[in-house]
Amino acid sequence: MPLTTAEREEVAHHGLPVPEVVVLAETDQDTGLSSAQWRRRFADVGPNELPARRGRSWVVRLLLQLHHPLIYVLLVSATVTAALGEVVDASVVFGVVVVNAVIGFVQEARAERALDALVAMVRTEVTVVRDGVTARVPSSELVPGDVVLLDAGDQIGADLRLVVARELRVDESALTGESVPVAKNPVVLPPDTALADRTNMAYSGTLVTSGGGRGVVVATAAETEIGRVHRLVGSTAGVQTPLTRKLARFSQVLTFVIIGLAAFSVVVGVLRGEPLPEMVTAAVALAVGAIPEGLPAAVTVTLAIGVARMARRNAIIRRLPAVETLGSTTVICTDKTGTLTANAMTVNVVLAGGVRHDVSGIGYRPEGEFAPGVTPAVRSCLLAAWACNDAGIVEDENGWAPVGDPTEAALVVAARKAGLDASEVPARVDALPFSSERMFMATKHVNDVVYVKGAAERVLELAGLGHSEEADRLAAAGLRVLAVGRAPGAELSEDGLRGNVELLGLVAMHDPARPEAVEAVRACQAAGIEVKMITGDHPATARAIAAEFGIEDVRARVAPEEKLRLVEQFQADGQVVAMTGDGVNDAPALRRADIGVAMGRGGTEVAKQAADMVLTDDNFSSIRAAVEEGRAVFDNLRKFIIWTLPTNMAEGLVILTAILLGAALPILPVQILWINMTTAVALGLTLAFEPREPGVMSRPPLAPSLPLLTRSLVGRIVFVSAILLACSFGVFRWQLSSGASLEVARTVAVNVFVGAQIAYLVNCRSLDRIRPRTGPNRWLLVGVALTIGLQLLLTYLPFMNELFHTAPLGWQPWLVVFMMSVMAYVVVELDKWRRRRWRG
Numbered sequence: 001m002p003l004t005t006a007e008r009e010e011v012a013h014h015g016l017p018v019p020e021v022v023v024l025a026e027t028d029q030d031t032g033l034s035s036a037q038w039r040r041r042f043a044d045v046g047p048n049e050l051p052a053r054r055g056r057s058w059v060v061r062l063l064l065q066l067h068h069p070l071i072y073v074l075l076v077s078a079t080v081t082a083a084l085g086e087v088v089d090a091s092v093v094f095g096v097v098v099v100n101a102v103i104g105f106v107q108e109a110r111a112e113r114a115l116d117a118l119v120a121m122v123r124t125e126v127t128v129v130r131d132g133v134t135a136r137v138p139s140s141e142l143v144p145g146d147v148v149l150l151d152a153g154d155q156i157g158a159d160l161r162l163v164v165a166r167e168l169r170v171d172e173s174a175l176t177g178e179s180v181p182v183a184k185n186p187v188v189l190p191p192d193t194a195l196a197d198r199t200n201m202a203y204s205g206t207l208v209t210s211g212g213g214r215g216v217v218v219a220t221a222a223e224t225e226i227g228r229v230h231r232l233v234g235s236t237a238g239v240q241t242p243l244t245r246k247l248a249r250f251s252q253v254l255t256f257v258i259i260g261l262a263a264f265s266v267v268v269g270v271l272r273g274e275p276l277p278e279m280v281t282a283a284v285a286l287a288v289g290a291i292p293e294g295l296p297a298a299v300t301v302t303l304a305i306g307v308a309r310m311a312r313r314n315a316i317i318r319r320l321p322a323v324e325t326l327g328s329t330t331v332i333c334t335d336k337t338g339t340l341t342a343n344a345m346t347v348n349v350v351l352a353g354g355v356r357h358d359v360s361g362i363g364y365r366p367e368g369e370f371a372p373g374v375t376p377a378v379r380s381c382l383l384a385a386w387a388c389n390d391a392g393i394v395e396d397e398n399g400w401a402p403v404g405d406p407t408e409a410a411l412v413v414a415a416r417k418a419g420l421d422a423s424e425v426p427a428r429v430d431a432l433p434f435s436s437e438r439m440f441m442a443t444k445h446v447n448d449v450v451y452v453k454g455a456a457e458r459v460l461e462l463a464g465l466g467h468s469e470e471a472d473r474l475a476a477a478g479l480r481v482l483a484v485g486r487a488p489g490a491e492l493s494e495d496g497l498r499g500n501v502e503l504l505g506l507v508a509m510h511d512p513a514r515p516e517a518v519e520a521v522r523a524c525q526a527a528g529i530e531v532k533m534i535t536g537d538h539p540a541t542a543r544a545i546a547a548e549f550g551i552e553d554v555r556a557r558v559a560p561e562e563k564l565r566l567v568e569q570f571q572a573d574g575q576v577v578a579m580t581g582d583g584v585n586d587a588p589a590l591r592r593a594d595i596g597v598a599m600g601r602g603g604t605e606v607a608k609q610a611a612d613m614v615l616t617d618d619n620f621s622s623i624r625a626a627v628e629e630g631r632a633v634f635d636n637l638r639k640f641i642i643w644t645l646p647t648n649m650a651e652g653l654v655i656l657t658a659i660l661l662g663a664a665l666p667i668l669p670v671q672i673l674w675i676n677m678t679t680a681v682a683l684g685l686t687l688a689f690e691p692r693e694p695g696v697m698s699r700p701p702l703a704p705s706l707p708l709l710t711r712s713l714v715g716r717i718v719f720v721s722a723i724l725l726a727c728s729f730g731v732f733r734w735q736l737s738s739g740a741s742l743e744v745a746r747t748v749a750v751n752v753f754v755g756a757q758i759a760y761l762v763n764c765r766s767l768d769r770i771r772p773r774t775g776p777n778r779w780l781l782v783g784v785a786l787t788i789g790l791q792l793l794l795t796y797l798p799f800m801n802e803l804f805h806t807a808p809l810g811w812q813p814w815l816v817v818f819m820m821s822v823m824a825y826v827v828v829e830l831d832k833w834r835r836r837r838w839r840g
């Protein structure tokens with residue numbers, strides 16, 4: 001039996017020699033666990049996942065909703081009101097508090113759940129050996145005793161005792177805070193070695209920055225070191241963003257201003273001889289009405305909806321602030337291969353023995369003809385290309401597909417088209433792997449020959465040759481050109497190869513542009529975003545492909561480290577930069593970019609960890625989708641804010657004005673509380689669900705320094721507040737003068753106020769268009785219907801009449817309500833129209 005949890009925690013694995021670790025873990029360091037062993041252990045220990053991060057119970061989180069200065073004020077005044085005998089008013093205030101807390105709680109919980117779900121979507125994969133076979137599996141399936149292979153770019157999925165390490169370096173900053181990668185080796189250490197010095201261990205949540213190795217899993221899930229520290233690496237950090245913080249501060253300041261005004265109105269009222277209890281109730285209503293309590297929660301909800309919409313379009317947001325930044329992105333730096341192109345390589349041309357051979361056939365099906373036919377020169381060129389290769393091809397129900405690097409798979413296809421057979425490839429003894437920095441790959445074989453393939457100029461250089469015009473010509477046609485060579489008896493190192501390589505030929509392959517990416521690049525350009533191609537490929541190839549996309553700025557043969565410099569340079573010019581990347585060395589640039597974009601399929605774990613956003617389909621069009629949704633999120637935030645602020649302001653102003661003028665209140669405090677309680681959620685929040693306007697991609701990016709509320713929007717807020725105020729006072733006075741009772745006049749005023757709020761909600765569906773060009777917003781329709789239903793209850797239910805001092809109305813007042821609402825709507829639309837004319 002493997003060790004129990006408690007026993008495993010007792011063992012200091014770094015203090016044991018490898019054979020003992022292997023015995024303890026009941027595994028085999030070469031073949032790993034058997035499937036049967038794995039199944040038993042998995043059933044035993046469960047998935048390798050950290051427990052959910054929230055430690056607080058829902059009761060605590062619900063109570064935390066009450067932890068706001070405003071709520072304290074409300075509770076105190078409700079108590080005072082109750083003590084003064086106004087039980088009904090006091091219970092309405094308590095009702096407001098409870099309803100607000102519940103709504104805030106539900107909204108936050110939903111937003112957090114949506115964000116947590118995203119963490120699961122970016123699953124970490126690891127390479128394990130089981131039954132002697134290597135496989136990629138989700139890290140959640142690791143169990144103690146599993147043998148894990150490590151490679152540069154991997155995230156370590158569980159705590160491992162290393163058994164083999166080759167130049168292995170691990171970034172342990174997630175665990176120790178130390179940002180310099182630590183060199184690792186399997187040597188036994190004293191048992192009392194501190195965590196940060198355990199160089200023979202590799203811990204869950206840390207990242208392989210270079211080299212490789214093999215380790216035995218000794219702890220999973222909560223038993224890992226990171227599990228003990230109880231920190232969930234890779235989760236989106238909370239639901240706070242610069243914007244939500246700014247808004248939270250804004251509403252705090254507003255709260256104090258309003259409380260001051262409320263206190264002032266009590267003093268004025270009392271000095272004027274009004275009874276104190278009435279003034280207190282009025283002041284409370286003023287505060288409740290005027291303070292936009294729902295603002296921070298609504299912002300979080302809007303962001304969360306944006307995140308969910310982006311996820312549906314293959315862009316997974318890892319850090320919430322990215323949602324905001326996406327709306328103001330001005331430059332997108334994108335890779336070529338796989339992001340703009342399909343990464344579906346087909347060898348078109350083989351240049352060997354001084355002859356150009358065109359190769360027919362598309363895709364990875366190994367059938368096609370050489371024209372002119374296959375010569376010995378072509379055979380030896382493609383044999384070398386097949387030898388110096390880690391890829392393969394397989395046929396399944398969807399046809400032929402590459403296994404491994406598509407560039408290499410294309411070479412295998414070409415070799416098979418030339419009639420070569422796998423048995424002709426001599427066995428390999430050692431390899432110098434391909435990397436974007438080295439730009440070539442070399443392998444040594446049993447026949448003591450080193451085969452080389454790589455970027456044309458690199459292999460030519462190793463062959464001691466100069467520039468190749470043929471290579472340039474092929475590249476200028478948009479083909480990816482590789483040179484192939486061999487070096488009999490040479491040493492497997494860059495120095496050993498230099499001058500000893502015999503050039504065997506050039507191989508050129510086609511990688512078709514993704515049609516949807518062509519369209520997406522155009523859409524971004526139309527949206528005022530500059531798209532730049534940053535690629536490791538040859539300048540001529542890059543230029544030819546960029547031309548297909550209408551991309552003008554091309555940086556070719558860019559090494560990953562140079563990407564960081566490019567990002568910084570663009571940022572120094574005041575740009576908001578999105579940068580794609582997939583390798584370990586791309587991480588600094590991804591971290592530095594305003595929006596780091598990692599590839600979900602082709603990318604390394606390191607790149608994903610560094611990124612703000614991960615594309616599940618590696619496709620440029622998903623960046624465009626994210627930008628589009630980012631802009632829509634911004635729109636909806638502004639729509640919500642410009643709806644909520646004037647309605648809140650007007651609710652407060654109605655009471656303040658009446659007190660200051662010493663006039664009869666057109667809307668009573670309880671009624672204000674009612675309006676506030678029902679409309680903020682039923683109406684305002686529905687704007688978070690507004691579909692995006694079709695025009696979002698036909699306007700320039702928002703400057704990041706631009707305040708959320710432009711001057712014209714502030715103008716609108718003041719303007720609408722005045723309309724709402726005037727409507728309620730006007731109608732109230734007019735009703736009284738035409739002989740209505742106070743109750744009836746107030747009921748009409750309340751209904752006019754709510755009617756105008758509904759009308760203004762429709763106005764707010766578009767910030768500056770007369771008619772929104774979006775599809776219907778189902779939630780808005782539901783909200784409006786709900787509000788109308790509630791108003792009817794308020795007006796006609798005897799119980800409500802009693803509670804809220806309302807009275808049933810005949811049909812004429814409803815006509816007034818309707819007319820006034822339509823009028824309010826038209827006036828705001830006229831204002832939009834005037835501003836548009838004025839601007840443009």
Ligand SMILES: Nc1ncnc2c1ncn2[C@@H]1O[C@H](COP(=O)(O)OP(=O)(O)OP(=O)(O)O)[C@@H](O)[C@H]1O
Pocket residue numbers: 335336337338405407408434435436437439440441453454455456480481482534535536537538
């Ligand atoms: N597996 C490989 N073996 C040998 N050489 C390769 C291999 N893959 C690519 N190359 C060569 O190295 C060059 C650089 O490749 P790299 O992967 O850095 O960038 P890329 O894939 O061409 O472009 P992008 O940065 O847009 O993804 C290629 O142009 C090609 O000539």
